[in-house]
Structures are given as structure tokens and as C-alpha cells.
Amino acid sequence: MSRQRLQDLRLALPLLPTSTVGSFPKPPELAEARTRFARDQITPSELESLEKKATEFWIRTQEEMGVDVLVDGEQYRGDMVAYFAELMDGFQTGGLVRSYGNRYYHKPVITGAVKWPGPMTVAWWKWTQGLTQKPVKGMLTGPYTTMDWSFNDYYPSRHSACLALAREIRKEVETLIEAGAKIIQIDEPAMSVRPEEFPFAIEALHILTDGLPAYFITHSCYGAFETIYPDMLKLPVHNLDLAISNSALDLLRLFEKDPFTKDLSLGVLDVHSHTIESVDRVKERIMRGVGVLPADRLWVDPDCGLKTRTPKEAIDKLRVIVEGTRAVREALAAGRTIRPARAARAKASA
Amino acid sequence: MELTLTSAGSYPRIGDAPELQRHRRAYAQWERGEIGTEAFRKVENEVTAEVIREQIEAGVELPTDGQVRWYDPYSHLARGLEGAEINGLLRLFDTNFYFRQPVVRARIRRQEPILLGEYAAARSVSSRPVKPVLTGPYTLARGSVLEGGYPTFAALAMAYAGVLAEEVKDLAAAGAEVIQVDEPAILRHPEDLGLIREALTRLAGAKGPSSLVLHLYFGDAAPLYGELQDLPVDVLSLDFTYSPKLPRLIAEAGASKVLGLGLIDGRNTRLETPEAVFPILDQVLPKLPTGRAYLSPSCGLEFLPRDRARAKLETMRRLRDAYLGGRR
Numbered sequence: 147m148s149r150q151r152l153q154d155l156r157l158a159l160p161l162l163p164t165s166t167v168g169s170f171p172k173p174p175e176l177a178e179a180r181t182r183f184a185r186d187q188i189t190p191s192e193l194e195s196l197e198k199k200a201t202e203f204w205i206r207t208q209e210e211m212g213v214d215v216l217v218d219g220e221q222y223r224g225d226m227v228a229y230f231a232e233l234m235d236g237f238q239t240g241g242l243v244r245s246y247g248n249r250y251y252h253k254p255v256i257t258g259a260v261k262w263p264g265p266m267t268v269a270w271w272k273w274t275q276g277l278t279q280k281p282v283k284g285m286l287t288g289p290y291t292t293m294d295w296s297f298n299d300y301y302p303s304r305h306s307a308c309l310a311l312a313r314e315i316r317k318e319v320e321t322l323i324e325a326g327a328k329i330i331q332i333d334e335p336a337m338s339v340r341p342e343e344f345p346f347a348i349e350a351l352h353i354l355t356d357g358l359p360a361y362f363i364t365h366s367c368y369g370a371f372e373t374i375y376p377d378m379l380k381l382p383v384h385n386l387d388l389a390i391s392n393s394a395l396d397l398l399r400l401f402e403k404d405p406f407t408k409d410l411s412l413g414v415l416d417v418h419s420h421t422i423e424s425v426d427r428v429k430e431r432i433m434r435g436v437g438v439l440p441a442d443r444l445w446v447d448p449d450c451g452l453k454t455r456t457p458k459e460a461i462d463k464l465r466v467i468v469e470g471t472r473a474v475r476e477a478l479a480a481g482r483t484i485r486p487a488r489a490a491r492a493k494a495s496a
Numbered sequence: 497m498e499l500t501l502t503s504a505g506s507y508p509r510i511g512d513a514p515e516l517q518r519h520r521r522a523y524a525q526w527e528r529g530e531i532g533t534e535a536f537r538k539v540e541n542e543v544t545a546e547v548i549r550e551q552i553e554a555g556v557e558l559p560t561d562g563q564v565r566w567y568d569p570y571s572h573l574a575r576g577l578e579g580a581e582i583n584g585l586l587r588l589f590d591t592n593f594y595f596r597q598p599v600v601r602a603r604i605r606r607q608e609p610i611l612l613g614e615y616a617a618a619r620s621v622s623s624r625p626v627k628p629v630l631t632g633p634y635t636l637a638r639g640s641v642l643e644g645g646y647p648t649f650a651a652l653a654m655a656y657a658g659v660l661a662e663e664v665k666d667l668a669a670a671g672a673e674v675i676q677v678d679e680p681a682i683l684r685h686p687e688d689l690g691l692i693r694e695a696l697t698r699l700a701g702a703k704g705p706s707s708l709v710l711h712l713y714f715g716d717a718a719p720l721y722g723e724l725q726d727l728p729v730d731v732l733s734l735d736f737t738y739s740p741k742l743p744r745l746i747a748e749a750g751a752s753k754v755l756g757l758g759l760i761d762g763r764n765t766r767l768e769t770p771e772a773v774f775p776i777l778d779q780v781l782p783k784l785p786t787g788r789a790y791l792s793p794s795c796g797l798e799f800l801p802r803d804r805a806r807a808k809l810e811t812m813r814r815l816r817d818a819y820l821g822g823r824r
Contacts, residue, residue, distance in 0.1 A: 240765065241512045241801020246585055246594035247567060248523040250510065253592070253801075255765055295592060297765040297800075339590035342716070418584075 148384040148409045149442055151361050155328045157281060161478065162432065162446050162471050163214040165411065167365055167387065168285050168333065169226075169451030170204045170219035171460050180224070197222045198273070205277045211464045212472075215329060215445075216282045218274040220453070226287045226333060227295040228254055234314065236260035240297055255297040256307055262314040265321050272325050284327035288334035288364070289315055289354065290347040295336060305346045312350035323360050331363040332383070335450075338366060341373040352382050363387055363411065367450050371397055376404035387411035389449035390431055398438045410439055413449030414470070415463050420455070422462045428470025433477075441478055446471045497781055498788035499816050500557050501809075504711060504733075504762060505629045505678065506796030507547045507562030508805050516802060519543045519564070540565050544614075545621040554806050555813025558627050558674060561618035563796065567596065569631040569678065570639045574598030576610035577659060579645055586639070589680060589714040591763075591799060595639065600652060602645040606659050612666045619671070627709075628667050632679035633657035633695040634688065639681070650691050657695035665702040676709040676733070680795075683715030689723055700728040709733050709756060713795040718742045725752045735794040736776065737761045747779040754786050758794035760812045765804045767811045770818060777819055791816055 152159060172180070176196045183193045204219035223229040231237040231254035240255040267284065275282045289311035293304055301307035322330060332354060337347050355362050362383035371378065371388060375397075378386065388397060390412045414431040415423055428446075435444050446467060452460040509519045519539055526536035547562035566572040568588070574580040579602040585594040611628055618626045633656035637649060646652045660677075667675050677699060682692050700708055710727060713735035717724065721742070724732055733756025736742055746755070757780065759773055781789065791812060797805035 241803060242510060243592075243801055244508070244510075244798060245592060246596075248520055248527065250520065294590075299764075299766045336590075 148361065151384055155359065155361055157328055157361065159214055159281075161441055161475055162444055164468055164471050165213060165215035165283070165445060165447045166208070166217050166464070167413070167417075167447055167449070167451045168217050168220055168283075168331065169223070169453035170217075170221070171453050171455055171457050172221055173200050173203070173457060176200045176221060194222075201270075201274055202277060205274060205282075207461060208464065209278060209280065211461070212468045213464060214280065216274075216278060216280050217285060218270055218282060220285065220451070222270060225251065226335075227292050228252065230266060230287055230292060230315075231296060233263055233266045234260055235263055236300070237296065253295070253297060256293075256300045258300055260307075260310050260314050262317040266318055268318075268321050268325050271322060271327055275326065281329055282327075283363070284319075284322040284330040284360075286315060286318060286322075286330065286332050288332040288337075288347075289350040290343075291334050291336040294339065304343065308346055308350050309353060312353035316354050319354055319358060319360070323358055328360055329363065330360045331365055331387070333365045335365070335367050337364075338370045338374050341370075344374045344377055348377070348380050348382070355382050361385070365411070365450075367413070372400060375400050379404075379407050381408075383408070385409040385411055385445060387413060387445070387447060389413040390435065398434055401438050406439055409443045409445060410435065411445040411447050413447055415448040415467060417448045417450040417452050417455060417463070420459060422459065423466055425466050425469045425473065428466050429473050429477075432470060432474045436474065436478070441474075497820065499781075499820060500788065500790050501555055501812055501816060502558035502627060502674075502756070502790050502792045503551055503556050503560045503562075503809070504713070504758065504793045504796050505560055505563055505676070506566070506798035507551065507560070507564070508798050508800065508802040509543055509547065509562065509564045511802030541617060541621075544618055548618060548622045548626065550806060551809060552622070552624055554809035555816075556624075556809055558625060558790075559622060560627050560629050560676075561614060563629065563798075565614055568593070569595060570598055570636060571596040573610055573631055573636065573660075574640070576606060576608070577604045578602075578607055579604040580640070583641060591714075593799065598636070598640040599643055600640050600645055601643045604645065604655050604659060606662055609663065609666045611663055612670060615667055615670060615672060625673050627674045627676055628672050629676045629678060629711075630660055630663060632677040632692075632710075633660050633699070634692045635679050635681040636660075638685070653691055653695050654698070657698040661698045661702040664699050664706075664708070665704070668702070668704040668706040672706050674707045674709060674731075675703060676711050677729070678711050678713070680712060680714040683712055683717060683720070686720050689720065693727055697728050707731060707754075709790075711756065711758075713758060713762075714738070716742075718745050721745050722749060730754060731756055731790065733790060733792065734758055737763065737794045743776045743779045747783055750783045750785065752785070754789060755780070755784060756790040756792055758792050760791075760793040760808050762793035762795040762797050762808070763799050765800060767807060768815060770815060773815050774819055 179196045182188045200221040208216045236258040238257045240253040242250040243253045293308040298307045363385040364383045365387040412435045522539040525531045544564045551559035571582045580598045583597040583599045586597045615628045636656045637653035707730040709731040710729040711733040716739045717734045718741045731754045735758040
């Protein structure tokens with residue numbers, strides 16, 4: 147039971163902790179500064195001061211909205227894989243590849259043995275945690291997704307590339323924990339794309355997390371969870387963060403058949419829509435979760451990073467998440483709860 | 497043994513060097529309204545000629561037009577249909593590429609030939625025959641949202657088959673000797689083999705004297721291999737990169753059709769070596785009754801940077817020549 151792990155780590159979180167998946171939009175002046183930095187028109191310290199200003203803005207915003215577990219908003223990152231690939235040894239920047247329409251990106255290439263270059267995210271984590279009393283999550287891109295989103299010129303197989311990455315990324319996890327991080331999120335959006343490879347995605351996360359004292363969350367998206375469920379429960383993490391907002395509402399039906407045994411972050415908001423969901427819609431989605439799992443095993447968040455929204459949309463989305471969650475907490479406290487489904491109740495002590 | 501080198505479909509339309517980014521710049525100017533559609537089409541034609549030349553220089557004997565004009569494998573065809581609209585972005589299988597999803601709201605109908613003009617343009621600038629490539633009816637239906645016009649998914653797949661049969665007929669009449677139909681989606685839905693057979697029968701009925709290739713990729717074809725032999729196509733082209741068991745299976749079961757061997761990984765930059773490819777050719781080629789086969793990348797090359805795409809094709813030629821040379 148993962149509440150125990152939170153207690154062991156002396157993390158006092160309310161029922162249905164609210165959080166976000168990681169990224170927030172960059173303010174226009176930061177986006178512009180990143181372009182100018184790429185052209186050598188401003189110095190690293192000029193860029194960093196804007197990144198810090200934006201990070202502080204998002205920390206204050208999350209606090210004001212009443213979010214329980216905070217993120218740094220990734221104001222200093224571009225692409226979630228390229229950021230780490232550019233820092234780690236063994237990668238080179240690849241040539242341009244089209245992602246859609248007229249959009250192209252540089253896909254990283256593994257050209258040698260991958261190697262942890264020393265702390266990559268720890269300084270940012272420490273600085274951000276210093277701004278707030280609330281817990282800030284450590285945020286890393288997982289080994290499977292890093293492998294899948296890179297070309298591999300070096301390792302004999304996708305499997306061996308993935309495990310090599312896991313061994314190096316573990317050093318970042320250890321360093322974050324030494325610095326004081328208690329909640330660490332490992333993003334694996336690619337996790338479900340090749341079900342036949344899922345066993346080694348699990349193997350890699352074992353390498354990353356085994357024996358380490360933190361509360362681990364894995365975020366994934368892009369659906370198709372039915373192809374890796376219930377194997378998904380073998381992931382050695384405490385909390386799985388999954389999109390519940392759109393098509394995957396059926397996910398909860400899977401859990402009625404094979405009970406979900408971990409904590410679940412309900413991704414109740416569609417980050418790819420400009421529309422702000424109503425508080426009632428959020429409430430209803432959380433209540434669906436409460437109908438399947440005990441409330442003390444649920445977290446609430448959007449279904450993905452908010453970086454593609456405008457700052458105003460991101461803030462409005464945060465507001466409905468927090469208000470919807472509060473309303474459900476009150477309803478539960480008043481005893482107006484939905485009875486858990488039979489299967490989940492039977493396994494609730496797992 | 498004859499081993500014909502062919503491309504599998506798409507080819508990168510830009511490279512990293514500034515002079516190879518003409519298409520990207522023109523696209524951006526066209527989107528901003530700085531150049532007109534005619535000017536942009538001219539750039540598309542020039543880039544098409546360039547990628548055909550590049551494939552042939554790299555050794556390809558049956559090139560494609562690189563699908564330079566295709567926004568993606570779905571919306572390019574659906575845009576030309578009455579009854580279909582184009583929706584938001586969706587991930588293409590297990591790639592980092594996104595396509596726009598067709599939404600079918602009413603019965604679909606072709607307003608005019610969709611690929612014929614592109615094929616004729618490609619043919620006119622190519623020193624070799626060009627292979628037109630179509631996304632197949634089953635895969636198109638799988639990637640579409642069905643909101644009206646047809647009662648079931650199967651009915652939609654058959655409606656797409658009707659439209660694509662007209663395309664095949666036009667292409668065959670224009671002289672296409674080989675026409676390729678891509679059906680990656682069937683590998684994830686083996687239960688629909690009956691439906692895809694029915695849909696391909698419509699296309700086969702329209703092909704005339706041309707040779708119809710069924711290309712399957714982004715999945716393991718081994719579990720379906722036996723049943724695929726019975727489909728109404730002339731060539732069965734398979735992605736070997738997902739399929740460690742496929743060479744042995746072919747060695748054991750043989751093949752009743754001409755095979756396309758997708759041995760060159762179109763999704764990864766690492767170049768294939770004789771050590772990796774020759775043993776598979778040793779296993780497979782003696783079992784092919786026809787005495788000829790195609791060798792190709794596993795899928796379209798647009799998932800690679802331009803210089804690597806070319807290097808893949810050059811590697812393919814080197815391997816083929818070394819293999820056949822060594823056997824003589």
C-alpha cells in the first residue's frame with residue numbers, strides 16, 4: 147500500500163493529492179530568449195535568469211491555485227528526450243526528421259556507450275524546492291522512451307540500449323534522492339507502443355528504482371493500455387499516471403476485471419484541448435475513479451504536460467482540477483460516496 | 497536469382513544542408529501566404545524530381561516519387577474524397593510521426609483522380625519506371641473516424657476499396673507496371689483477414705496487367721504468413737525488422753508469391769552489414785519458386801534524416817551486388 151511509502155517518507159498529503167504531469171507553457175519572452183540563445187545572441191546567464199523567473203512564476207501559481215505536489219514546469223527544457231540526450235555522453239544530435247506537416251526535429255542518435263555526465267536536473271530541483279514548502283517532484287524521462295525516441299547506431303539491440311540507459315539514469319535518480327527529492331516521476335509516454343517490448347521496459351524500471359527510498363510515479367499517455375494490462379502492474383513504481391480524460395475512460399473498466407494494485411493518478415483533463423473542462427466534468431471523472439479504487443489510492447492531474455496550452459489556459463485548467471478535487475473531497479467527507487466496484491474492493495488491501 | 501532494388505514509399509523531402517531545405521522554406525512561405533499554390537507546387541515538383549534522381553543514383557531500380565506531396569498516408573487520399581473531412585493529429589502506429597485523421601460523415605466519392613497527376617509527373621522526370629504507392633482500404637478505414645454514411649467499419653473499408661480500385665485502374669491505364677498497396681494495420685488486427693481479402697479483391701479486379709504489391713510493416717507478419725499467401729496480390733512485401741522468426745518461417749514454408757524482402761531497417765540509422773543480411777538471404781532465397789524477389793527498406797524512409805536515407809539505399813545496393821556477385 148503506497149500511503150505507507152508516503153508516510154515513511156514523511157510526506158503528509160491530503161486525500162486525492164493534486165499534481166501536474168510536468169511541463170508548463172513558456173512565457174513569450176522566454177520562448178524568444180531560447181531562440182536568441184540558439185543564435186548566440188544572449189549569454190547562458192541571461193537565459194537562465196529568464197528561466198528562473200518563469201519557474202518561480204509557475205511555482206507561485208501552483209501554490210496560489212492550491213496544487214499539492216508541485217513541478218518546476220520544465221522551463222529550461224525543450225524536448226523531453228533531446229534535453230537528456232544533449233547532456234549525456236554517447237549521444238549525438240541527429241539530422242532533421244519530419245514529425246507532421248512542415249514540422250521537423252533533430253532526433254538524437256546513440257553513437258557510443260551512454261554515460262551519466264553528472265547531475266542533469268538536480269540543481270534545478272534544489273533551486274525550485276527552495277522556493278516552496280510543498281513537495282516538488284523530480285522529473286526524468288525514462289529509459290524505454292529515451293531509447294525509442296532515439297536512433298541507435300551503437301547497441302546491438304533496442305533491449306541492450308534500453309538497459310544501458312536505465313543503468314545511467316539510475317545515477318540521476320540516486321542523486322536526486324540524496325539532494326532530498328522524495329517523489330520522483332519517470333515519464334514513459336512510449337511505454338505502450340510495442341507491447342512485445344513491454345517486458346524490457348519493466349526490466350529497465352527495476353534497474354532505475356530497485357531499493358531506492360522514494361515514491362515513484364510513472365506517467366504514460368497515447369493509450370493502448372489494454373494491450374499491456376494487467377502486465378502494467380508489474381512496473382516497479384508506486385503510482386501510475388494515466389490519461390482518463392478521453393478515450394481511456396474505458397481503462398477503468400479494465401480495472402474492474404483485473405484489479406488495479408497501485409496508486410493511480412487520474413489524468414482527468416485533456417491538455418490538447420483549448421476548452422476548459424467544467425468543474426462538474428472533473429468531479430464526475432474523479433468520481434468514476436473513486437468508484438473503482440479506494441480514494442486514498444488516487445491522485446488527480448491533467449492527462450499530459452500543459453506546455454502546449456497558453457499560460458492562461460494552463461492556469462484555468464489548474465483551477466478546475468483543484469476545485470473539482472476539493473468538491474469530491476468534501477462529498478467523500480460528508481459520506482456521499484459511490485460504492486467501490488466489487489472486484490476492486492476485494493483487492494483493496496493489495 | 498534476380499533481386500530487384502525498390503523503395504518502400506516515402507523519402508525525406510528535406511536535408512540538413514540549407515540548399516536541401518527548399519521545400520520546408522517554400523511550405524512556410526505558402527502557409528503564410530507569401531507565395532501562391534502554383535509556386536509551391538512547382539517546388540514540390542522539383543523536389544520530387546530530385547528525390548527520384550537521388551534514389552536512382554543510390555542504386556534503386558524501381559523508385560517511388562517519395563510521396564513528397566503527401567501530408568501523411570491518410571489525409572492525402574481522404575482530402576480528395578467527398579464525404580470525408582480531415583480532423584486533428586494522431587500518432588502513426590509506434591512512430592513519432594503524426595497524421596491527420598479522416599472523418600467520414602457521408603458516403604465517400606472520388607471527385608477526380610487523386611494520384612494520377614502525381615504519378616504522371618513522377619514518371620516524366622524518372623529515367624526508370626516509378627512505383628505508385630497507396631495506403632490500403634483497410635488501413636485507411638482503421639485510421640478514420642466513422643460518423644456517418646456507412647453502418648459498420650467493414651462497410652467503410654469496402655467503400656475505400658471501391659474508391660482505391662478506381663485509383664488503381666487509372667494508374668494501371670497510365671502505364672504503372674507495379675502498384676503498391678500499404679496495409680500495416682492488418683498486422684495488428686489478424687481477425688480481419690477476411691475483410692482485407694475482400695477489399696483487396698476489389699483492387700485486384702482493377703489492376704489490369706500491372707503487378708499488385710501488398711506491403712506490410714510496423715509489425716510482425718510471421719503469425720499471418722501462411723494466410724497472406726492466399727491474398728489476391730502478386731507480390732507480398734514484408735517488414736523483417738519486427739520479425740525475428742520470419743526468415744526461418746519462409747525457409748520452412750516457402751512462398752507461393754513473389755516476395756518483397758524489407759530487410760533494410762527504415763526506422764533506424766544504423767547501416768546493415770553483410771553479417772546481418774546474408775544469412776537471411778541464404779535462408780530465404782533458395783525457397784522462392786519464382787527465381788526473383790524484391791529487396792527494399794522495411795518501410796518508407798521518411799523516418800530517417802535525408803543523408804541516412806540515401807546511405808541506406810546505397811548500402812542496400814552494395815549488399816545486393818556483393819551477395820549475388822559472391823554466389824556467381
